[in-house]
Amino acid sequence: MHRYDLISCHDCGVLHSRRPVRPREKARCVRCRSVMYRGIHSDASRMAAITLAALIVFVIAQCFPIVELDVNGNASRATLLGSIIVLWQGHMPLVAAAVFMFTVLLPAVELLSLLHVTLALAGGHKPKSFNLLLYAIHLARRWGMTEVLMIGILITIVKMTSLATVVLEPGLFAFAALTLMLAIVVSFDPKMLWNLGDALTPQPDVPPPVPQAALSCHVCGLVSADNGARRQDCPRCHARLHHRHPDSLGRTWALLVAAAILYIPANLLPVMYTHSLFGLEDDTIISGVLYFWDSGSPALAAIIFIASIVVPLLKLAALSLLAWTAQRRSRWRPLQRTVLYRMVEFVGRWSMLDIFVITLTVALVRFQTLATITAGPGALAFCAVVVLTMLASMQFDPRLIWDPVPPNGEKHA
Ligand SMILES: [Zn+2]
Ligand SMILES: [Zn+2]
Known part of the structure; x- marks a missing residue:
């Protein structure tokens, strides 16, 4: 048995042995019914192509204005970054920083890290700082909010139409396209990329952990045997292992x-x-x-x-x-x-x-x-x-x- 054949349910901790599922199929936990993983085309070059396309659309969405407002010949336009700067200058630096993180920085980190990893995997090697990149994807995905921003943009437009003439600009369409593309990118689960990386470097076959003493890594999902030590690190991604969140x-x-x-x-x-x-x-x-x-x-x-x-x-x-x-x-x-x-x-x-x-x-x-x-x-x-x-x-x-x-x-x- 390969060491990544075991998977622990995120929601209830039941151990399952991983079985291949077809694209669009879901593997559910036997006890709590939560989805543990989905079947996707785990083809790294296909993932790299979609990620690159999403990255290009992301740059377009960030550079072009989203909407223009016309009132009696006065016009004002807003790009996302421009709006964040206005907020910053309006004595709201913390809110501006949060909006910047959730809509610009973290989606950029996710896409760039994913592109780097999938390009390397497609080329048949594990990139340098593989663990760090996958951890960045894991973190950025939890806090990235492009789809929420998209609905926010639509609400703003409706709100403005009652006040002034609203002209839709290219940034709006780019954000709409980006939202759809990110829905595909989200299916590239970092835990699955970890397994793809493992498959490239030959792993020693290790005996499956004794079920009563298994620890599941909360970052990469690897299940390891509990060696009874006070401090134990994940052998794959080096994150600290805990029986439960401390x-x-x-x-x-x-x-x-x-x-x-x-x-x-x-x-x-x-x-x-x-x-x-x-x-x-x-x-x-x-x-x-x-x-x-x-x-x-x-x-x-x-x-x-x-x-x-x-x-x-x-x-x-x-x-x-x-x-x-x-x-x-x-x-x-x-x-x-x-x-x-x-x-x-x-x-x-x-x-x-x-x-x-x-x-x-x-x-x-x-x-x-x-x-x-x-x-x-x-x-x-x-x-x-x-x-x-x-x-x-x-x-x-x-x-x-x-x-x-x-x-x-x-x-x-
Ligand atoms: Zn479960
Ligand atoms: Zn780990």
Whole structure:
């Protein structure tokens, strides 16, 4: 048995032996039903070609303006980077840095690392710093938010059409194409690339780990035998191995409390100020929702209400429930709690939607004589809530849900 033939379920820790699946097929865990891996064409040169195409579209999307706004002959255009700079200069450096990370830096890191790795694998060799590159892909993918930005751009456009003439620019179409291409790129799982790399360098056949004492690497997915030492590193990627995320519940609680406290100013403080001939107006998140509702766009009002108000609140409630039941070692509905955890993981990034709308709005509405919009302190608090709840869900170890549940004959890591 090859050492990468074993796979441990991310959500409940059950060990499975890996079996090949056809493209578009999914391998599900026998106990918690979560998808462990998908069948894709694991052809490195094909992956390299798609990644290169996505990278070119990414550069076009970043360089060209996304939309242009015309008011009585005054025009203003916004590129993504230009909008981030406007936000930075408007005394919101932290929010600007977060938007830059999630929409420019991390997608670029992901695409460049993936291109480098797949080109090397296609050429039949393992690149230098293979581990570091795959770790970068793993990390960048968790925090990259191109698809959320795309919806944010669409909402901004609809919002602006009621104020001024909106001209669609090439950057918009490039972002739309990039969103579609990234949906394919995301299927190139770093864990599978790790196996492709292993297949190139001959690995010694090692005996499969004794099931009662197996440790699963949270970075590369390799299952190793627990040698009983206090500190043990993954033999493949050298990450520190843990039976469970260290201090998972303590850290989850700390981040949840911080997020819950900041949720209050995020909703009460203004997220935007409008300076116009009629004076100064401020907007909170809820007044933005009401604006869309009153101006005849109930669908948009609903999207922003759900993404900005309901989702963060549900995330806080769901994570508190998961942490509390795990702490009590509850055996109550483990399957449903795992599904809840997966939903929290999935929706986490979508709460950034309103921050992206604010970023673009601030950059577009800059007509000195008519109106100027700047970001308010609520935006900073809101951004912090989103980042803290995402960190909280990453700290929570879903295997804690299953630890008190008696196994049904399966072997665990
Ligand atoms: Zn499972
Ligand atoms: Zn590893």
